[in-house]
Amino acid sequence: MDEIRIGIVGGGYMGKAHAVAYAAVGGIFDTPLRPILEMVCASSPESAERYRKSFGFKRATADWRTLVDDELVDAIVIASPQSTHRAIAEAAFSLGKPVFCEKPLGASLGDSRAMLAAADRSGCVNMVGFNYIRTPASQYARQLIDSGRIGEVTWFRGEHTEDFLADAELPVTWRTDGDANGTMGDLAPHMINAARALIGPITSLIASVETVHSKRPGGTVTNDDQAQMMCRFENGAQGHLFFSRVATGRKMGYAYEIHGTKGAIRFDQEDQNALHLYTMDGPEAERGFRKILTGPAHPDYLPFCQGPGHGTGYQDQIIIEAHDFLRALHEKRNIWPTFAEGMEVNRVVDAALSSSRKRAWVDIADY
Amino acid sequence: MDEIRIGIVGGGYMGKAHAVAYAAVGGIFDTPLRPILEMVCASSPESAERYRKSFGFKRATADWRTLVDDELVDAIVIASPQSTHRAIAEAAFSLGKPVFCEKPLGASLGDSRAMLAAADRSGCVNMVGFNYIRTPASQYARQLIDSGRIGEVTWFRGEHTEDFLADAELPVTWRTDGDANGTMGDLAPHMINAARALIGPITSLIASVETVHSKRPGGTVTNDDQAQMMCRFENGAQGHLFFSRVATGRKMGYAYEIHGTKGAIRFDQEDQNALHLYTMDGPEAERGFRKILTGPAHPDYLPFCQGPGHGTGYQDQIIIEAHDFLRALHEKRNIWPTFAEGMEVNRVVDAALSSSRKRAWVDIADY
Amino acid sequence: MDEIRIGIVGGGYMGKAHAVAYAAVGGIFDTPLRPILEMVCASSPESAERYRKSFGFKRATADWRTLVDDELVDAIVIASPQSTHRAIAEAAFSLGKPVFCEKPLGASLGDSRAMLAAADRSGCVNMVGFNYIRTPASQYARQLIDSGRIGEVTWFRGEHTEDFLADAELPVTWRTDGDANGTMGDLAPHMINAARALIGPITSLIASVETVHSKRPGGTVTNDDQAQMMCRFENGAQGHLFFSRVATGRKMGYAYEIHGTKGAIRFDQEDQNALHLYTMDGPEAERGFRKILTGPAHPDYLPFCQGPGHGTGYQDQIIIEAHDFLRALHEKRNIWPTFAEGMEVNRVVDAALSSSRKRAWVDIADY
Amino acid sequence: MDEIRIGIVGGGYMGKAHAVAYAAVGGIFDTPLRPILEMVCASSPESAERYRKSFGFKRATADWRTLVDDELVDAIVIASPQSTHRAIAEAAFSLGKPVFCEKPLGASLGDSRAMLAAADRSGCVNMVGFNYIRTPASQYARQLIDSGRIGEVTWFRGEHTEDFLADAELPVTWRTDGDANGTMGDLAPHMINAARALIGPITSLIASVETVHSKRPGGTVTNDDQAQMMCRFENGAQGHLFFSRVATGRKMGYAYEIHGTKGAIRFDQEDQNALHLYTMDGPEAERGFRKILTGPAHPDYLPFCQGPGHGTGYQDQIIIEAHDFLRALHEKRNIWPTFAEGMEVNRVVDAALSSSRKRAWVDIADY
Ligand SMILES: NC(=O)C1=CN([C@@H]2O[C@H](COP(=O)(O)OP(=O)(O)OC[C@H]3O[C@@H](n4cnc5c(N)ncnc54)[C@H](O)[C@@H]3O)[C@@H](O)[C@H]2O)C=CC1
Ligand SMILES: NC(=O)C1=CN([C@@H]2O[C@H](COP(=O)(O)OP(=O)(O)OC[C@H]3O[C@@H](n4cnc5c(N)ncnc54)[C@H](O)[C@@H]3O)[C@@H](O)[C@H]2O)C=CC1
């Protein structure tokens, strides 16, 4: 059993999730490659040291270059704000080190393109943090569609909706500033990734992006609160995507509905251990959406629990992600979703922002 | 207690529903005006006679002019195909007779405009058959929104989805021919009416209308299978509407989700006796969508049953509709939704078809 | 098309429901026998006259004997309190008139036995008002079980729970007095009937019956608020039944869960248009409870609506019931559930009350 | 930050879950005491060594005495079959070592009593593995009830139902042999613990325990497949509990419904991140069960994720459990549920088995 020494940039929301994932993944998946929490980086020495202690890292630093350059650090996980992703990834690749980067890949499409180019040049393993598509339910949805179980897809509706800024009295923060932190920059990538994974590439779209609460205590909001787009997929299916951080009542509204010529699928991350499947099989009288509870029969569930319906949670998605990254490192080959996927998602985001400004349909190929 | 003699044109799906409604409504609502099933009209003498016997009408005819002209027929219910609506309504109004017309009001916007003008000229009571907005749940949703319970509306998503043509092997019929019978002509009006009732007028939209299965056994499909539109409401809210008759698995998918600054509402006609309400009140820990079962506390429920949660069904909507029409006749004043609403809905349909052809945003004011 | 003149005793909650049902049933089911609302009876001349007008009866009376004896009254519907059922039914049978009687059949097991004997002696058509088992969903559940779709039944759990007396501050009324009006007398019969219809006869049971709020404003409660029983069915299955009128949050909790060796069924009247079916067929990964929306493929749905998922409601159950009664009258043969079923249900109620007093298992055969 | 060296007996289903939990808990909860995976024990040297490598333990043994006696092992986690629990726990306590023991505490009530006595004599920290009561939803349910939010409890219905032996063609195994492995021994303890935690002690009960499939390929089944009991709680509430491993369609049916004089609660582990709460507050028209998604506002959720509705899973329950055990060790005081709770649960199990044999109500005090 080999070891791999992990360096994580960022110890906040996602830095913690990744640190825990690397502590747990070996035992859960019985991985041939075992991660060591080598070093953590945060914006100040104090916070870095706090994270080191709390998450069990060997060392800490307040300078990401120190982490990237460190000889003992074999692989880098980027869990710092989007503005930092590009520089860190480029530095890592230049040293031939593999990188796992949180979504969105870059703070802009330009950043993402540069990051993908750097990854390709280096030949290093690279992966982007689209964790929601890794739940057993969504992995299984992909399998069902790929196997033709619901026929040809004719319609896709996806949303990523939350309500953390629904209250107009919440003050401005860094979240309310800059495209990369708006709904399109922050929430949209997950569901665009899902749409692509489940249905295939988007070829054209028209979007409408807006700021619902443009004034908040403390100042002006400079990025978007909610956004929608109609789109066309390469395979001919039509779709609709909706993103909102002011979706009152929605906590984790990563949800989709898919109509096919032989069946249909529905999923809502708020009940992440269930997938709803309808098929045109059998007598009319017996047809209905069946609520399938995830279990050992579904991808990546069994290592967590032998019992069906016992359920996985948010942290488990990050563990599945860590497992895939370790597999990629062990097998020295890229595993989806790589930076290429991260870049394609950014491209859709860029096209949508542009479309909304123009109030017109745009082709993704033009971005 | 006065009597009113009803003549119904059409004895099919909706003709039957209205005939039954007029037989039942008096007892249910204890109406001051009591309907008599005076005459039914259908396309052949045989079918008209069959409906007469079956539904308990006094007389039958195969010529709608005979019905309209008949001295004993006090009020007309139009439940024949959309292509016939205009002529029948105009004839009735010219004789000063009130008209209830099934949706869509006219087979085209031109027809609807003419029908509205005729209604206005005559001063007769007129009403259009948007039955789904009459369920106790949707009436209550309207009340909640109007009372400010969910604050200002920021988002509306509506759909009317069914799967009666999802099977590509179903042959062409009259349903697969002509705009008025397509998804936009046939299904869209109900949900456009709901959007308008719940949120207010739509001011601009961009639509994408398409035929998923353009070839079917027996020929070519000339109208649309599925359609979507993004829209803006007069009050500033953004919206999305989706219509489909190929929505595999959906049987009666008249459903909406509404986000407001203080709460949210969700409804799905497939469980028509429940309304889901979220409010920002109370401690965070206790917040969640509550599933309210309709009961005597909600509009028009009590006459059907004293017990909450006992439920109303499809036929009951038509009975509520009949009650409203009788009220209008008794009180000699129009009750919403009148032909004006029917025309406005047709206008949105027309704008959407035009927008889809142009692939551009359009203003409703231009139609 | 023949006519049949109906006399209804009672014009309250159920009297109204039956009056409306007989007004609507002919058109809905295109019945060969057409009901005439001949006479209604209520406890005072004023109320009887009010019901007459409101529901459209020809005549009214405050004396049920007048109604029963009337030469023009062909068939009797008993919708008055349980204490009156026996005398009215016996009088009708003695004149050779068919009787439909609301549940519970008799106010006591003795009454029910006498009523069944009178029915049998007369050879008249008789039926008891278990309406909930007539929904398309529950009729379909019966079909599924009878066809072996879920294998041999191993477990049945049923409940009839409502919360109309959950509030301890509600005062005493006639409902809080006398066994026949308690939870066992009033609510239990529906679900005992369902258990028998779906699984078969109950052979033994042990019950626990109690009064949760024994004091209420205005006095003492003399009957039960909630009751449960464990039971054994003739076919070997084990079961549990629960009844409550203090089941906070429950409005129409007529619900059951059935486990079989090949599948399972779940139903809740609060969403009466859905039946949940699980079968052991097909790949493990695809198994789950499917939510079947009732439609034309299910018993007695089609006459109400051609569209699946459009839904039936409480009043429609009573219409289905009226249709079955008319069929029985037309075909001059009994149709389930007859007085025999009503008596068997009362027997289970009696056994349960006795078991609860003894705190011991009892055999139904001993009652 | 201090360290504590953990020895786990068993590396199967639960041994793995605990090993992973101790690897992850420190980072998740930022615990002052940090666990070291010191030694694992399994029935053969080969399996023990395999678990050591897989889960990252320092050492392995096939003899639990070696593990218990080892000087470096500070605390013992028992995750081996119930027949082994007592001897291991007694040995550990005799050395003054704290013990966490999987449910059921002992293989019999006698064992449990002896284990509790040994724990008490030793003064060591002791805990029993009722993990389901630790979900944020069920912890919150407890808080709600304790705070009086739903008034006085009048009814509790609980079940623990799964279908892993629903298929009658599955062969006999060790699971189909011996009371401790039957439904009452294996599944019932979790829900009995929940009933006690949520409502309080059970004082009397009557049970019906049975073997549905007594013959299976390979031989005879000697323990129970399904069992139910009616019970009375110390606070006067009435209850019903049901347990089954042949509950077709049920995967993780740990579910309860609680009626109180002011509200009600519903929970189903198959959707473990939702708690359904009904309260009698506010206008009648707005009342309904609200589906509360667990989030940072609920006990023990926040360390897993900052976002509400993002969800925890099965493994997370074991992590919460590990956290509580570490807290108890750090604070040198017992934290519920201790061996005393484990013994009380066994007592109810014993009383139920006895009651079923006698077919009579029994008092828990007599066991
Ligand atoms: N996949 C998912 O579900 C989620 C992904 N994210 C993504 O994860 C990334 C991090 O977001 P959060 O964890 O929410 O942010 P956070 O604010 O909770 O944590 C950011 C961390 O980065 C560190 N940091 C900031 N600037 C730095 C610098 N120049 N050098 C080194 N460290 C620096 C901070 O000290 C902090 O530890 C973002 O790209 C975000 O989009 C965030 C939340 C959920
Ligand atoms: N509100 C709702 O939920 C629904 C509304 N509709 C609307 O109701 C209307 C009727 O539709 P369906 O009942 O489904 O059609 P249908 O085909 O079931 O019945 C049409 C009836 O009109 C009669 N008819 C046809 N041409 C006629 C003519 N020239 N003169 C006299 N009678 C004529 C036919 O004999 C038949 O009785 C349409 O406008 C449709 O859009 C239909 C279904 C549902």
Ligand SMILES: NC(=O)C1=CN([C@@H]2O[C@H](COP(=O)(O)OP(=O)(O)OC[C@H]3O[C@@H](n4cnc5c(N)ncnc54)[C@H](O)[C@@H]3O)[C@@H](O)[C@H]2O)C=CC1
């Ligand atoms: N199937 C179901 O879902 C339900 C069945 N029921 C049953 O229906 C029956 C009636 O109950 P409700 O309609 O709720 O009662 P209610 O109190 O609403 O109406 C009772 C009616 O009976 C009349 N009445 C009373 N005593 C009379 C007498 N001696 N002679 C003639 N008329 C008399 C009253 O004037 C009144 O019109 C009961 O047996 C009850 O158990 C009641 C509710 C629901």
Ligand SMILES: NC(=O)C1=CN([C@@H]2O[C@H](COP(=O)(O)OP(=O)(O)OC[C@H]3O[C@@H](n4cnc5c(N)ncnc54)[C@H](O)[C@@H]3O)[C@@H](O)[C@H]2O)C=CC1
């Ligand atoms: N809390 C929960 O949700 C669950 C609790 N359990 C409980 O966990 C305990 C273990 O059950 P599982 O993990 O399902 O069993 P398992 O069969 O998967 O694993 C048992 C482990 O114990 C070891 N073992 C057996 N005999 C031993 C001995 N004499 N000395 C040392 N090691 C021995 C085996 O080698 C194996 O590693 C049981 O008490 C069971 O009731 C089991 C499943 C779920």
